[in-house]
Amino acid sequence: MGAEAPRRGRLAEEAAVFALAAAGFRVVESNFRVTGAEIDVVCRDGDGLAFVEVRARGEGPLEPSATIDGRKFRHLLRGARAWLTRHGQQDADWRFVVVSVTLDSTGRPVATEILEDPFLHLPEFHRGDP
Numbered sequence: 001m002g003a004e005a006p007r008r009g010r011l012a013e014e015a016a017v018f019a020l021a022a023a024g025f026r027v028v029e030s031n032f033r034v035t036g037a038e039i040d041v042v043c044r045d046g047d048g049l050a051f052v053e054v055r056a057r058g059e060g061p062l063e064p065s066a067t068i069d070g071r072k073f074r075h076l077l078r079g080a081r082a083w084l085t086r087h088g089q090q091d092a093d094w095r096f097v098v099v100s101v102t103l104d105s106t107g108r109p110v111a112t113e114i115l116e117d118p119f120l121h122l123p124e125f126h127r128g129d130p
Helices: 004-022 070-086
Strands: 026-034 037-045 048-058 094-103 109-116
Touching: 004 026, 004 037, 004 048, 004 094, 004 109, 026 070, 037 070, 048 070, 070 094
Parallel strands: 048 094
Antiparallel strands: 026 037, 037 048, 094 109
């Protein structure tokens, strides 16, 4: 199963990018990494930048996006802030987006869902904006 995880992740990211493009997003960068954080996809659309987390799971009662906890959110926030700083975009309009990818038993994507502002339910949600 361990060897399958990278393949499943790659297929999920490909499905997510396809869904984002179909929804009008333009990919700016993929797999942005800094110490302690990674952003799966950075996109731009008419509303500004979107820092995208791709979550994939097999079919079942638990939605893939439900696997994001406060700790993961803080890693995403760290990554978003680092990307903005590195690219001189600190004043840009931005938000988080989650693409939830459901995989079948063979690991192939069978459904995607784009979730805007998925972290409003977390008490620590604050981007640090003025």
